[in-house]
Amino acid sequence: MLKFAVLAATLAITTTAAAAESAPPAVLPPALAWSGASEKLIVQSGDPWITPAEASGFQTTPRYDEVRDWLDKLAKASPLIRVESFGKTGAGRDLLMVRASTGGPGKPVVLVQAGIHSGEIDGKDAGLMLLRDIAVRGKSGLLDKVDLVFVPILNIDGHERSSPWNFLHVRGPEAKGTEGNARNINLNRDYAKLDTPEVRAMVALLRRLDPALYIDCHVSGGFDMQYDVTYTYAGWAKYARHRATALWLEQRFGPAVKAALTRAGHEPIIYPSPIDTRDPQKGIRYSPEGPRYSTGYGDFIGVPTVLVENHMLKPYRQRVLGTYVLLEAALKLAAQDAGRIAEAKAIDRAERPRQLLTRWAPAKQPIGWGG
Numbered sequence: 606m607l608k609f610a611v612l613a614a615t616l617a618i619t620t621t622a623a624a625a626e627s628a629p630p631a632v633l634p635p636a637l638a639w640s641g642a643s644e645k646l647i648v649q650s651g652d653p654w655i656t657p658a659e660a661s662g663f664q665t666t667p668r669y670d671e672v673r674d675w676l677d678k679l680a681k682a683s684p685l686i687r688v689e690s691f692g693k694t695g696a697g698r699d700l701l702m703v704r705a706s707t708g709g710p711g712k713p714v715v716l717v718q719a720g721i722h723s724g725e726i727d728g729k730d731a732g733l734m735l736l737r738d739i740a741v742r743g744k745s746g747l748l749d750k751v752d753l754v755f756v757p758i759l760n761i762d763g764h765e766r767s768s769p770w771n772f773l774h775v776r777g778p779e780a781k782g783t784e785g786n787a788r789n790i791n792l793n794r795d796y797a798k799l800d801t802p803e804v805r806a807m808v809a810l811l812r813r814l815d816p817a818l819y820i821d822c823h824v825s826g827g828f829d830m831q832y833d834v835t836y837t838y839a840g841w842a843k844y845a846r847h848r849a850t851a852l853w854l855e856q857r858f859g860p861a862v863k864a865a866l867t868r869a870g871h872e873p874i875i876y877p878s879p880i881d882t883r884d885p886q887k888g889i890r891y892s893p894e895g896p897r898y899s900t901g902y903g904d905f906i907g908v909p910t911v912l913v914e915n916h917m918l919k920p921y922r923q924r925v926l927g928t929y930v931l932l933e934a935a936l937k938l939a940a941q942d943a944g945r946i947a948e949a950k951a952i953d954r955a956e957r958p959r960q961l962l963t964r965w966a967p968a969k970q971p972i973g974w975g976g
Contacts, residue, residue, distance in 0.1 A: 629770050636776060636920050639833075641870015643926040646734060654679075654737050658730035658778070663922035666726050666778040669698065669761050675733065676703055676757070683740035685748065692806025695787040696762045700806050703732075705739050705753040713817035713946070715939045717932060718756040718807065721792045721821060721899070723764035723782025724772030727915050728822025729757045731928035747933065750940035754814060759803055762787035775824050777921030793821075796902035797895065811908065817946045818858075818939045819910040821899040822928060825917050828882040833919040834866055834927035837876035837912050839904035840893040847953035850909045850946075857942055858911065858935070865934035871927045876914045907953040909946060911935075 648655050657667035657675065667675065673688075680686040685707060690699040706712070719728030732755045738744040739753070747753070758764045764782035771781045785791055786801055795804040811819065825835065838845070838854040845851030859875065866873040880887045894901035903910025913931060915924040939946065 627769075629773055632773055633776055633918060634829075636918070639870075639920065639923050641923075641926070643869040643871065643930050646738075646926055646929055648737075648742075654741055656730060656733045656737060658921075658925065659734070661778075663730075663777065663920070663925060664779055666730055666781075666921075668767065669758060669765055672729070672733070672757055673699075673701060676701065676736075679736060679740055685745060686736065686740050691756075691810050693802055694762045695802055698761045698765075700759070700761065700803065701757060702810065703736060703753075703755045703757070705736055705748055705755070707745060707748045712750065712752050713939060713943045714752045714754050714814045715818045715820070715936055716754045716756075716811065716814055716816040717820045717822070717935075718759050718899075719822045720756075720758035720760055720764055720782070722784050722823060723758065723760040723766075724775060724784060725822070725824035725915075726758075726764070726778070726781060727824060727921070727924045727928045728913065728932075730925045731822075731932060732757055734925070734929055735932055744933075747936045747940075750943060751817065751936060753936060754810075754816070756807070756810075759807060760784075760786050760792050761803075772824075774826060775917045776919065777924075793823075793899060794897045796899060797897045808902070811903075811906075816908060817943060817950075818935060819899070819903050819908050820913060820932065820935060821910065822913045823915070824924065825876070825914040827877075827917075828879055828885060829918055830877065830916060832872050832874045832877075833916050833923055834871050834873045834931060835876040835914045835916065836862065836873070836931065837878075837900070837914070839900045839910060841891055844891065844893040845904050846893075847904055847907045847956075849949035849952040850907055851904070853942070853946060853949045854909050854911065857945070858909070858938060861938045862931050862934045866927060866930050869926070869930045871923075871930065873927075873931075876912065907950050909949070 647659055676688045680688050685705055687704045689702050691702045692700040720726050763786050766783050767780040769780050771783055790801050792804050795801050799805050863873045877889045879885050880890050896902045896905045900910045900912045
């Protein structure tokens, strides 16, 4: 009986492992055709600086070691690029950050993070392409007035549990990481409680850099829509705790990236958060965001913070290119508006309001599609 139990357990483990490696069934609707000017950002096959995602035709995304090797190679080739560790994951892996800079003291920083949900990894591959173009393909002028600090994968431990069975609702790449880290904790709910070494390290980096702009790259898990790149902020100026930075995001960031994305052939919009994902006619909600999220935490400390939510059903290639366009536009705007951003942050941090929003209730009449 014992031998039979051991044999059955072995067979079960083998079967489970085989199932994990096999491709899941097709569950998504057919992809819609798309083309846009941003396709010109893709380098030709055989280019010495092609990124791993480009080399695969955006079918796959590189693992952690491959990302690290590629970045180290880029840093050796360009004095503009420096790769550092800013902490450790729960499993002991180095948390990587890349600083792209032409030097000079006191320049504002644009901080971009990807892979806090490692199955939503568009930002990683877009960031590698942008760093490549800054370092060796003529876009170093983006760094004339700002530095770029890029975290390619925040949830590295989840990223390395890559499987075709993860994030089945997201169209590509072929294998994706998990939402949670090594302890299955959702890092994008941890900014206030700081239970995880990854978010503790990220918050320490955020405090140290005090960036002009903080961008957190995701992929949506909501409902189907025509838009491919969406973005939002901490509840807009109406609900934000720090109003000056929220107004800059609403009045300057939103219009600038929307224009850039539209020119590049994408269809952007402020992230529509539905009241009911199964019935969009019930309306769209705007609401405050608590400090457990990156955007809510950024609002609490007076740092303009943007959540990027690419649409899950759009092809990976399209989503990565849209993210690239958004990041490049953000760098240009942060350089142009450095003084405005610094002033907004100073106003917010000097403010000592007599009343603070601490609780809220849904509006009786939801905000509809027409706003």
